[in-house]
Amino acid sequence: MTDITERLSRFAPVETDVSLAQMTTLHIGGNARYAVYPETLLALDGIIQIARREGIPYKVFGKGSNLLCSDEYYEGIVIKLDRGFKNFYFTGSELLAEAGCSLIHMSVEAMKRGLSGLEFASGIPGTIGGGVFMNAGAYRSSMSEIVEAVYVYMDGNAIWLNAEDCGFDYRTSVFREHPDWIILAARLRLEEGDSEEIRKLMEDRKSRRLASQPLDKPSAGSVFRNPAEVPAWKLIEGIGFRGKRIGGACVSEKHVNFIVNEDGATAYDFMRLVNEIKEQVRQKYEIELHMEVERFNWH
């Protein structure tokens, strides 16, 4: 055990030389030097102090459902919050949920209590932290509509940020500009509703997702953001890329804005396909596509 491993392990379980592919829904990526699984703010703070003192980079992961990790080795610490940081509390129509809580789980818990507002998230396979970070959304709703405040670790302190200060916009937030801030929890404002109606709506959406998304294959959801003019899938369809394959990466037959890992795809395969799509769309439509999936550990 190295000195760093031993010091990190005082605060949380540590793994070394961990596969990033195992930590993401795309199942792509090289290894990381360390992965840690803190359960408390004190432990998280202890880990950050070590990283800062030793000059080791770190990155917070929720469920890794919006990440494309490079094939390279990551000489840093992945701080995985979806094992600890899973407490949640309902008070009246408010939900206070720690960053590692699953969005799907929270939407079910809200439904059981007859609370409406999280139905849109019932098929998003990320965490509260990841959802706030990228203002996750579906069916014309998004996190920004229900977030009242976010509890954030910054510069060694934990403070509450009101929703107005979170810079929410289409699939983004202020947290993108501050990679050193860590979302600890969020307070969500829900509304009283009818459990049965909420359940039906969630079931309906689940069926729609099952019918339209390749949920049986590793992916990171929609690859491209929708340009203002036209949905990304129409452009990809328009260049005839349905089913297009490079190495193990393949444009889904079921949903052309998904690239699935068919067969041991590398990050390199994935990006070659992304770049090919961007180039063809640029040539044919003069529209610039931008990735919604975030790349991690690219130099």
Ligand SMILES: Cc1cc2nc3c(=O)[nH]c(=O)nc-3n(C[C@H](O)[C@H](O)[C@H](O)COP(=O)(O)OP(=O)(O)OC[C@H]3O[C@@H](n4cnc5c(N)ncnc54)[C@H](O)[C@@H]3O)c2cc1C
């Ligand atoms: C099948 C499928 C369907 C999907 N459908 C949708 C959809 O309908 N709508 C949608 O918006 N997205 C969708 N996604 C994408 C993804 O699930 C969401 O973006 C989700 O919010 C990501 O959460 P995560 O916990 O997995 O974050 P990760 O992928 O682990 O991280 C994403 C980013 O958030 C940061 N982050 C995570 N947690 C924290 C934290 N606590 N503090 C600070 N930063 C943090 C990470 O550092 C990283 O930069 C889908 C993905 C899949 C695989």
